[in-house]
Amino acid sequence: MTPAIKNFTYRRVPVADGVCLNVAVGGSGPPLVLLHGFPQTHLMWRHVATDLAADHTVICPDLRGYGASDKPVEMDPTTYSKRTMAADIVALARALGYDRFALAGHDRGALVAFRAGLDHPETVTHLACLDVLPTLDMWDVMRGATAAVGFHLYLMAQPPGLPEQLIGAAPDAFFGHFLDIWTNDTRAVPTDVRAAYLDACRAAVPSIVADYRASAGIDVDHDRADRAAGGQLRMPVAVLQQDWGAALGFDAVALWSAWAPDLRHTPVTSGHFMAEEAPADTAKALRDLLAR
Template sequence: MTMATIDGFHYKTLSGDDSVALNVAVGGSGPAVVLLHGFPQTHYMWREVAQDLVTEHTVIVPDLRGYGESGKPQADGPHTYSKRTMATDIVRVAGALGHERFGLIGHDRGALVGVRAGLDHPDKVRYLGILDVLPTLDTWNVLRGVHAKVAWHLYLMAQPAGLPEKMIKAVAEEFFASFLDTWDTDGSTFTPEVRRHYLDSSAGAVDSIVADFRATSGIDLDLDLADREAGRTLPMPVGVLSQDWGAQLGFDPLGIWKAWAHDVTYEPIDAGHYMAEEKPTEVARFIRALAARGRTRPRP
């Protein structure tokens, strides 16, 4: 695998839930902010944003379980890669570094972990930033008709264990490259070295990546439904930065997020899905503005 580290950050191996070893980059000082990566990436996607934020924050950047250099336990049940378990990983990592409360910013898969962390651990999360994703429940609700083809991989990896893994392993590089290429606005976001890092890392983690996605159509959906029925919402300031998927798929993104959070802002961005790498300065600005809102939030 092609290794990648963020310049100026030091690395630790810390224990998540069930003692899963997590690869964590740490830099800076000040109030903590945790940055969670998306698919098919690793913590390295945050390199420029993280280096921007270290002047005023302790920046914590883990590889999610199942990705990068973090542990990849075999999925022996639905909980192994549930977002509840992955959120517990993050709370434990932050606590091990001495931060009982922290800001949390997630992109794509990492944002789903962030939402679950905010719902399950509202006393820990000062503010929550979401980059280019909808909550699990709403993702499935908006995918209808021919427009659902944009999320074809969600349906593939939702299938029972066995066949999806075999299919993806047979063409792993082509499978993961299709997302890096299709979702990159102008094809210039990734250097050849960064692209190779993501491809090698993902190809070596097919089983765990599929298990992560499979949870989205099972236990993660069940947890969202239970929260919706109970009227549970996100009490912290929430900021959403996204492409304008609503125009294409016919939904109101701000309206969706208002059902989950009372203090929420929505900003469209003129960027592709990999916005933290395409426009890191704009993403860092978004995080700073959200952190300022979080400073005014009283402790629960």
């Protein structure tokens, strides 16, 4: 049986022409949307979602191209731009009856959440980004030998063909590599959840690559245009991050503060998958954000 978030209801919701998202919804109260990262699905939120559902309507979709959501063919750079994926989330919330909502994302989901906050400031009331830098800043700080930790970013940035072929030849080894090296506590991702992640990724190689390819191209263009125009996140923002900024030689607080005047940056003692390794700390940080 495929794992699911306990006591959540599942449905498919149309968000764009030919694109439906798989979404789990639970709880009652003010809406909170939680977006997953790579190489995961909405299941990464299973502990945090059930905690926050005590006093919020918690909405956990699979992003386009991931999990059980639709995976449109990459027709052009916009298909998997974060602007397009953010518009999906706004459309999803509206289809569920919410014109305004709080939004939290991890990893890839955090990049979508970041773009949603810039593009839809009247819609996103609070924003949390977990263990990521904005796309433009990420490419600026990745340099030298330390950039080896992000080899997958460069691989999937290549033109269509080669990265899909290489990853598709050994998808479990590729995606499993990140589940292994980014996790401090291997018990945080149990066998059935790990299998669900690998099954989902194995079926989504072209769309996952397209998502990453967009982050080396059109997403940078969108971030650069916002920076030139002085664009900032107008809502309260929380950033939870491992202390990898010091190791890689950049000041994460300064980078985030340039985008978010109302920022609280919190270091978290965990691996990359903090919602699974430190769910109580993650839930508390989100509750603190929502109280601002």
